[in-house]
Amino acid sequence: MSDHQVEGVPEYTYTPDKAPPAETSEQLRARIPGWGVDLDPADRPQVPRERRDLDLPGVRWRFPERQPELQPRERSIEHGTLPPVYGTAQPLHGLSGTIRRLAYRRYSEARAAHWLLLMAADRVEARGAVLRSLATLRPDDPVTETGIVAELEHHGWRSRIGRGRADAGHHALDPLVVGGSWALGGAATFVVLRRAARARRR
Amino acid sequence: MKAMVYRGPYRVRVEEKARPRIEHPNDAIVRVTRAAICGSDLHLYHGMMPDTRVGHTFGHEFVGIVDEVGPSVQELTVGDKVMVPFNVFCGSCYFCTRGLYSNCHNVNPNATAVGGIYGYSHTAGGYDGGQAEYVRVPFADVGPSLVPDWLDDEDAVLMTDALATGYFGAQLGDIRELDTVVVLGAGPVGLFAAKSAWLMGAGRVIVIDHLDDRLEKARTFAHAETYNFVEHRDIVVLLKRITDHLGADVVIDAVGAEADGNLLMHVTSAKLKLQGGSPVALNWAIDGVRKGGTVSVVGAYGPLFSAVKFGDALNKGLTINMNQTPAKRQWPRLLEHVRAGHLKPNDVVTHRFPLEEIGEAYHAFSAKLDGIIKPIIVVDGAA
Numbered sequence: 001m002s003d004h005q006v007e008g009v010p011e012y013t014y015t016p017d018k019a020p021p022a023e024t025s026e027q028l029r030a031r032i033p034g035w036g037v038d039l040d041p042a043d044r045p046q047v048p049r050e051r052r053d054l055d056l057p058g059v060r061w062r063f064p065e066r067q068p069e070l071q072p073r074e075r076s077i078e079h080g081t082l083p084p085v086y087g088t089a090q091p092l093h094g095l096s097g098t099i100r101r102l103a104y105r106r107y108s109e110a111r112a113a114h115w116l117l118l119m120a121a122d123r124v125e126a127r128g129a130v131l132r133s134l135a136t137l138r139p140d141d142p143v144t145e146t147g148i149v150a151e152l153e154h155h156g157w158r159s160r161i162g163r164g165r166a167d168a169g170h171h172a173l174d175p176l177v178v179g180g181s182w183a184l185g186g187a188a189t190f191v192v193l194r195r196a197a198r199a200r201r202r
Numbered sequence: 203m204k205a206m207v208y209r210g211p212y213r214v215r216v217e218e219k220a221r222p223r224i225e226h227p228n229d230a231i232v233r234v235t236r237a238a239i240c241g242s243d244l245h246l247y248h249g250m251m252p253d254t255r256v257g258h259t260f261g262h263e264f265v266g267i268v269d270e271v272g273p274s275v276q277e278l279t280v281g282d283k284v285m286v287p288f289n290v291f292c293g294s295c296y297f298c299t300r301g302l303y304s305n306c307h308n309v310n311p312n313a314t315a316v317g318g319i320y321g322y323s324h325t326a327g328g329y330d331g332g333q334a335e336y337v338r339v340p341f342a343d344v345g346p347s348l349v350p351d352w353l354d355d356e357d358a359v360l361m362t363d364a365l366a367t368g369y370f371g372a373q374l375g376d377i378r379e380l381d382t383v384v385v386l387g388a389g390p391v392g393l394f395a396a397k398s399a400w401l402m403g404a405g406r407v408i409v410i411d412h413l414d415d416r417l418e419k420a421r422t423f424a425h426a427e428t429y430n431f432v433e434h435r436d437i438v439v440l441l442k443r444i445t446d447h448l449g450a451d452v453v454i455d456a457v458g459a460e461a462d463g464n465l466l467m468h469v470t471s472a473k474l475k476l477q478g479g480s481p482v483a484l485n486w487a488i489d490g491v492r493k494g495g496t497v498s499v500v501g502a503y504g505p506l507f508s509a510v511k512f513g514d515a516l517n518k519g520l521t522i523n524m525n526q527t528p529a530k531r532q533w534p535r536l537l538e539h540v541r542a543g544h545l546k547p548n549d550v551v552t553h554r555f556p557l558e559e560i561g562e563a564y565h566a567f568s569a570k571l572d573g574i575i576k577p578i579i580v581v582d583g584a585a
Contacts, residue, residue, distance in 0.1 A: 013447040021380045021405040032400045032425055034544030038535075039379055039403035045535045046373040050300040054531065058277040058343025059293035064308060065274070067226040075311035083308045085226055085292065085340050087318075087328030090255040100253065109315055115506045118252035118325070119475055126210030126249075129256040145213035147565030154562075154571035164432045166412040166462040171569060173473050177249070178212045 074104040096125035127181070146178060204582065205259045205334030206560045211249030214564050216557060219259070222330065222338035227274035230342035232284060236359045237332045237579040238263035241389050242502040244568050245459050246323060248472055250479070250504055253312065253324040260321040261579070262288035263363045264332025265355060268342075277343040284346040286339055287529035288363040290318030290329055293344040303528035309340065315505065317526060325505065333560065333579055347533060356578055357540060360390070360547035364576065366529040367500050368394020368456070369536055369545075372402055374498035374523035375452035380405030384441060384450040384490060385426070386483045388416035390550045390576045391500060392456035396424035399454075401544060408450070410437060410486075412462060415573035423549055431463055441490035449492030457483035458501025467509070478506035485511045491520060499524035553577040 012019040029035045041047040066084045071091060075082050092100055103117035133139045143149065150156070160168045205219045222231055243260050245251050268282040278284065291298050291306035297317075298306050309318030310327035318340075321331015331337065339346060349358045357365075368391045377383060383399040385392045388411035399407045408427045409420035417428040431437040442449060459479025460472045463486070471477040479502075487497045488511050497520055515522060539545045552575045555563035560579070567577050 018448065019446050023405065025379060025403070025405075028400070028405065034539065034542065035400050036379070036403045037539070037542075037544060038398075038401045041376075043535070044373050044402070045531050046370060050302065052300060054301045056293040056298075056344055058341075059298075060276075060343070061294055064292050064294060064341070065227055073311055076313050078314040079311060083311050085290075085309050085318075086311045087324070087330065088225060089259070089328050089330040090257045090324070096255075104312070109313055109505065112506065115252045115504075122249065122252065122254055125256050129209060140209055140213070141215075142213070144561050145209055145215045147214075147559075147561030147563065150562040150566040150569070150571060154566045154574070156569065156571055159569070159571040159573070163414060164412070164430065165570070166432050167468075167570070170462075170465060170468055170473065173469065174212060177473055178210075 074101060076104065076109055077106075078108050094125070094128065096121040096128065099124060123181075142178070203335040204557060205330070206261065206557065206579075207256075208246065208254060208258045208260065209256060212247065212565075212568075214247065214260075214560055216560055219334070221336050224270060224272045225338065226340055227272045228341050228343055229272040230268050230275055230278055230339045230346070231270040232264075232266040232286065232332075232337050232339050232346075233269040234261075234264050234266040234332050234334060234337055234581045236265050236355050237261045237581065238359050238364070239333070239563060239567050239577045239579065240363055241391065242322075242458065244564075245479075245502060245504065247564050247568060248460070250459060250472060250475060251323045251325055252505065255324060258321070258323065259330040259334050261331030261333030261337075262320040262322055263359050264320075264337065265349060265358045265362070266332070266337070266581075269336060271342060275342045278346065283349045285349050285358040285362050286320070286332070286337075286346045287366070287533075288319055289345065289526070289529055290320060290327060290340050291345060291528075292341055301528060301531055302525070303530060304526035313505070319526070333557065335557075335581055345530060347530065350537065352541065353537070354548060356548035356551055357546075359578065360550070360576075361533060361536060361540075362529060363527070364390040364550075365394050365536060365545065365547045366532040367391045367527040368396075369398040369532050369539075370525075370527040371395040371454045371456055371498050371500035372398035374496075374500065374525070375399070375402075375454055376496050376521070376523070377402040377404050377452055379403040381451040382406040382408070382445055384408045384410065384453045384487075385420075386410050386453065386455050386487060387457035387461075387501065388413065388420045388428070389456065392454070393420060393424050393550055393575075394545070394547075395454045395456050395498075395500070396420060396426045397545060399452075400425065401539065404452075408441075408444070413570060416575060419550065419575060437463070438486055438489045441486075445492070449490055449495060451492060452496045452498065453487040453491040454498040455483045455487045455501045459503045461501075471508070475506075477508045478504035479508050481508040481510045484508075488515045488518070488520065491518070493518045494520070496521045496523060500527065502526075550576045551578055554580055557581050
């Protein structure tokens with residue numbers, strides 16, 4: 001116990017000083033490659049956070065030329081205008097497109113309804129895509145698309161069992177996320193059809 | 203062309219898609235040679251990011267060869283080998299002119315809170331990504347840079363996000379000499395953040411995860427002290443014990459939306475999608491850092507609300523720094539570090555998959571099989 005320490009009180013927790021470091025700067029510099037080369041904040045590219053002196057020589061415009069809007073593009077109502085450049089992948093279509101259009105037109109990003117509608121549209125679209133694929137030469141294949149064979153090729157059992165992983169338990173829920181709604185939907189369809197068949201027989 | 207496409211939660215496949223075309227005078231089309239799957243791609247794969255459309259091609263970490271340029275492009279020519287930062291940005295808006303490239307206001311109609319990101323849903327602008335043979339690169343004079351002759355292709359891929367984000371995360375910690383820095387998550391970003399913390403003069407770097415392979419990597423690659431949170435009843439109490447009950451000076455959240463450690467939080471966010479992300483790591487950061495300390499957040503979260511403990515953050519007087527990384531802003535200094543040997547990015551690459559095996563690649567990475575840390579996608583016919 002040092003001279004200034006009070007009995008029963010840890011030396012460095014409730015007193016002015018932190019414990020001395022286990023290693024000095026010189027020791028760390030000798031042990032860790034590059035230790036301290038960015039110690040001076042002036043050497044850190046993010047300091048200060050906002051800088052006006054960064055060099056982007058390719059910028060030759062105050063406002064970029066606008067990308068042609070070949071079809072109406074949905075946008076957040078928090079934007080004052082359509083930004084000049086945007087992605088054109090997967091334009092809105094079908095029922096999911098209607099839901100997404102509603103989410104964008106009516107609700108700002110601040111509203112949970114905006115995001116929940118978009119999530120709902122994602123699910124509607126994914127299920128519709130599976131059903132539509134059945135009418136194509138390449139229907140959805142849950143084996144290749146889920147990559148489940150990786151369990152065999154990359155030691156699924158050995159990677160989890162006895163490893164003390166925190167995530168191993170909830171991996172069992174993944175098949176429910178992928179197939180649970182289909183199972184529920186199938187069961188509901190079966191019940192409805194069976195009732196219809198019984199009613200017809202009567 | 204061949205491209206990875208999303209078919210729904212936990213389902214992806216390779217399809218023939220139309221080759222992207224020039225849609226703006228400053229566009230380029232890049233023939234991809236190497237791409238990577240990022241931990242944040244798993245949020246899309248698991249269906250957590252709103253407005254992730256069927257048919258979307260993921261991939262915001264990629265390098266390749268310029269195949270075509272728009273009429274106003276002056277900085278690149280066909281045949282150039284380029285690395286493309288994960289941010290799409292204009293360089294001229296209020297935010298870009300202040301160095302906030304990841305917050306560009308001119309590239310994402312779908313959300314004002316998010317900039318443009320390749321292959322990261324319509325919430326990030328609706329740009330198809332680089333897990334494909336070709337990709338459209340807007341603002342070709344602004345974002346991409348030539349890959350230096352001396353730089354390995356896989357190192358270049360990691361410059362586009364994982365390495366830049368780890369380095370950025372350490373900077374957001376405002377690390378001072380001999381600070382104690384805790385990094386939550388030993389994935390690629392966490393490993394690079396831990397390694398970068400030493401460059402900024404940390405006195406002690408502690409990495410927390412639950413995957414032994416990754417903790418081993420944190421010890422050997424990042425010279426870190428490591429703890430497996432599964433082996434401790436309460437990781438926050440452990441953090442206090444090993445820091446004289448004060449807490450760490452800096453805690454970096456390099457986990458994000460699918461954090462484990464609390465089953466209820468994980469299931470309500472990652473499985474039921476009732477939160478924008480599991481706040482477990484962020485709450486550990488808030489509770490594990492010392493009063494007046496700094497929390498750096500570079501783990502990705504969705505736009506919906508999460509159950510974050512802001513009361514503790516307020517009462518402790520914390521500084522919480524966060525952003526998506528303006529990757530290109532990091533490059534000049536990062537290239538110096540890579541060239542000097544202070545950082546060796548592709549040391550974290552553990553697996554390489556051909557594009558055709560994209561389903562297996564996503565599953566293996568999602569389920570963390572075989573000690574996977576960073577998977578690279580090798581595109582067929584790559585030069």
